Amino acid sequence: KNEVEQSPQNLTAQEGEFITINCSYSVGISALHWLQQHPGGGIVSLFMLSSGKKKHGRLIATINIQEKHSSLHITASHPRDSAVYICAVRRGAQKLVFGQGTRLTINP
Amino acid sequence: EAGVAQSPRYKIIEKRQSVAFWCNPISGHATLYWYQQILGQGPKLLIQFQNNGVVDDSQLPKDRFSAERLKGVDSTLKIQPAKLEDSAVYLCASSKEWDNEQFFGPGTRLTVL
Numbered sequence: 001k002n003e004v005e006q007s008p009q010n011l012t013a014q015e016g017e018f019i020t021i022n023c024s025y026s027v028g029i030s031a032l033h034w035l036q037q038h039p040g041g042g043i044v045s046l047f048m049l050s051s052g053k054k055k056h057g058r059l060i061a062t063i064n065i066q067e068k069h070s071s072l073h074i075t076a077s078h079p080r081d082s083a084v085y086i087c088a089v090r091r092g093a094q095k096l097v098f099g100q101g102t103r104l105t106i107n108p
Numbered sequence: 109e110a111g112v113a114q115s116p117r118y119k120i121i122e123k124r125q126s127v128a129f130w131c132n133p134i135s136g137h138a139t140l141y142w143y144q145q146i147l148g149q150g151p152k153l154l155i156q157f158q159n160n161g162v163v164d165d166s167q168l169p170k171d172r173f174s175a176e177r178l179k180g181v182d183s184t185l186k187i188q189p190a191k192l193e194d195s196a197v198y199l200c201a202s203s204k205e206w207d208n209e210q211f212f213g214p215g216t217r218l219t220v221l
Binding site: 030035044090094099100101 | 150199206207214
């Protein structure tokens with residue numbers, strides 16, 4: 001079992017739909033990151049969180065430390081949101097461990 | 109603020125050849141990372157520098173990969189000799205400190221034939 005599991009692996013939705021991507025991890029962590037990777041490889045950091053909830057525009061990230069689970073939500077999805085979304089966790093001072101990513105496609 | 113710069117963007121070589129990648133992090137960022145991302149997988153840390161010292165190189169195949177950050181700014185990653193399984197995107201990232209948000213460069217896509 002991977003240390004970081006994301007679901008679903010692939011997600012296709014229509015423009016305007018509410019999107020949820022899940023991330024589960026198996027060990028205690030000091031921080032969790034959500035990243036976005038567009039075709040061509042560039043990675044952008046969306047959120048870094050260790051508790052509660054963060055919001056930026058149409059993106060919301062939540063984390064439940066007790067359940068070792070985080071979700072990334074996108075409201076009013078748009079085709080430009082199409083990308084791979086990656087969850088990564090850090091244990092203490094150790095390196096980030098990345099999930100395999102969720103490929104999101106938003107159709108107009 | 110300029111982002112993380114990497115070059116080249118693309119490289120095609122034959123197996124057993126050598127290749128080098130260059131990274132210039134965001135000014136003032138003490139921590140620099142090199143990641144390998146194989147198609148369909150998440151990034152895997154190869155090496156992490158704190159200024160010019162190595163913090164973690166546990167997943168660096170040291171028989172063929174080497175990296176340096178001599179002046180604590182730019183960094184180079186070298187593969188010698190390359191194998192087919194080294195085909196991947198090599199990502200450089202930097203952060204102010206090890207526990208801060210990481211900023212990624214555009215990556216170098218390496219194809220080994």
